[in-house]
Amino acid sequence: MYKDFDRCYRAVQSKDARFDGWFVTAVLTTGIYCRPSCPVRPPFARNVRFYPTSAAAQHAGFRACKRCRPDASPGSPEWNVRGDVVARAMRLIADGTVDREGVTGLAAHVGYTTRQLERLLQSEVGAGPLALARAQRSQTARVLIETTDLPFGDVAFAAGFSSIRQFNDTIRAVCDNTPTGLRRKAAARFDRSTVTAGSVSLRLPVRTPFAYEGVFGHLGASAVPGCEEVRDGAFRRTLRLPRGNGVVSLTPAPDHVDCLLLLDDFRDLSTAIARSRRLLDLDADPQAVIDVLDSDPLLRALVAKAPGQRIPRTVDEAELAIRVVLGQQVSTKAARTHAGRLVAAYGKPVADPIGGLTHAFPSAEELADLDPTHFAGPAARRRALISMIHAVADGEVVLDAGCDWDRARRQLLALPGIGPWSAEIIAMRGFGDPDAFPVTDLGVRAAAELVDLPRDLRALTEHSARWRPWRSYATQYLWTALDHDVNHWPVKEKESA
The missing domain is CATH 1.10.10.60 (Homeodomain-like)
Structure with a gap:
């Protein structure tokens, strides 16, 4: 977008916050770069240059504006x-x-x-x-x-x-x-009195509208005991990070998320922030999604009811894949129970001085010697779980922030017990593919019937073509039509403890 000078300059003139993170505005006469929404008077067009990232502006010799702090804006969607x-x-x-x-x-x-x-x-x-x-x-x-101090x-x-x-x-x-x-x-902006040793408190910026009830309700309803919880209005979970473990507490607000991080090693801070943002899909562009989905009369009411839905994602792609297998053809409560047993038996202990979290979710390598007695599911699902764990641990399936989505889908579908539903849910919530579409999902099919969408799978798939490239978000909007625990925030804390 930054190469379209006229469009960028119009965004700067209107101080449109929707474009924060898409590009930065560098002013030749001051040597400063800003967000598009910076409240200062717009510079003359002849004195402006546009760059795609803060890094590019810094590389060109510009420094960040002290007023709008473009280096702290939401990431580019x-x-x-x-x-x-x-x-x-x-x-x-x-x-x-x-x-x-x-x-x-x-x-x-x-x-x-x-x-x-x-x-x-x-x-x-x-x-x-x-x-x-x-x-x-x-x-x-x-x-x-x-x-911090x-x-x-x-x-x-x-x-x-x-x-x-x-x-x-x-x-x-x-x-x-x-x-x-x-x-x-x-010193005047941050209250450090509530911050304990080894912790960092910050605000995670977000593009509005932000229908946080959907993403927080989903994460809260599916919280794994020992690894995740809802406490005092926050979704909390443990983090397995490159240099140690951590705990993150995330409290939503209409235009930001309050984030409290407790870390074993502060060198993991940027990774912990990136994964927390990814978990909540905070770098999404909700207006782009709304513009497409609102054009379908059958989705328009759902979009209008709670615009700005986010995808409930993950802090670890391999963890999400394992949890999807655990959740095949069972209730949310049963999936939580299965995952909680694995966490208690194989997860590394984590200190949580302000809550009830006890373990990090185990890695595929830590689960490689899984005792089948710790998973009391059908034999076919047990084989699927073991195959998934070994494939990830051995590198046969690559699941990380930079994985190739198409290749990973093919690798997943080659595993026993991994069908289109599992692959699409992993693509949607793990990879963050905005166009994943789990058409066979029971919730999607039930919601489709409620809003008069086609019931036939082929017809529904054909109809979904008009939602591209945002079919993952269409799925999230469809889920909001259901009377289900994932649509309630705050959840009852005893249910996620």
């Missing part, structure tokens, strides 16, 4: 609705792959050479993987500076900087301020 190599790489960078594995590791994940990947990213987003990771490090550092040396290390000097120079260049100055200015 583009990277979550595309399955090409650039989008896959952007999702992996957000997950911290460059800091953990370097550019070589990032390239290996997407199946390209480092030179090819750098050329693709530079061409499309205006910055290479190192510059993109640098922008992410600076934002992580800013969060830690403003919301950590010494600046610890902040630099946690954010991924190799030296204090590099940390100081980057903060000055990006924020036009020193770390001390940022912390002093933030």
Whole structure:
């Protein structure tokens, strides 16, 4: 979009917040870049340049506006609705792959050479993987500076900087301020009295409209005992992170989500934030979805009732796949029970000083020696579960933030007991494919009947073509038509404890 100058400039003139995260506006006369919705007077068109990311603007020598803070705007929805190599790489960078594995590791994940990947990213987003990771490090550092009392040396290390000097120079260049100055200015905005040691409190921005009841209700109703819970109006869950474990508490509001993170290692902060955003689908573009789905008279009432639905996603693609197998042809309550047994038996213990969480959801590797007695399901589903676990653990099925959606679907469908319903639910909630459509889902079929959509599967599939590329969101809107626990927020806390 950033290449369409006239469209971008109209968005800046109207201060349209819907375009925050789609591009940034750099002003040649000031050397500053802003969100499209920045409240300052719009600059003259001749003095404006548009960039696709904050990293690209920083790479070109511009610094972030102190008023609208474009580096803290919602992420671009583009990277979550595309399955090409650039989008896959952007999702992996957000997950911290460059800091953990370097550019070589990032390239290996997407199946390209480092030179090819750098050329693709530079061409499309205006910055290479190192510059993109640098922008992410600076934002992580800013969060830690403003919301914790950590010494600046610890902040630099946690954010991924190799030296204090590099940390100081980057903060000055990006924020036009020193770390001390940022912390002093933030003192009035952030209440640290409720933040405990090892924790970070922040707001996750979101594009409106935001019908949070749908996504939070679904996550709360399917909460796995020991791993997830609803407490004091927040959805809480454990996180298995690259350098340790963590606990996240997420409390919704109409235009943001309050997020409290307790981490074993602050170097996992950016990854924990990215996964929390992914869990709630916070980088979605709800207006683009509404514009398409509202054009169908049979969906219009559902869209109008609660516009801005989000997909209840996951913090770990492999975990979601395992949970989908556990939930095949059983109730939500039974699926929670099965998953809770696995968590208690194989999950690593997690400390939760402010709640009742006890374990992280076990990885496929930790479940590789699963005792069949811990899963009291039919033999066919037991075989499907074991096959899924071994395929993920052995790398036969690749499920991560940067996986190839089409290839992963084929790999899943080749496993015993994994049919179209399982593959589409995993694609929808695990990969974040916006056009996945579990047409055989009982909830989809029941909701379709309620709103007079075709009952025949082939006819319903043909009708769904008009919802593309947003059939996953159409599925979520259809689910809201049902009288089911997933549509109630807040849920009764005793049901998810």
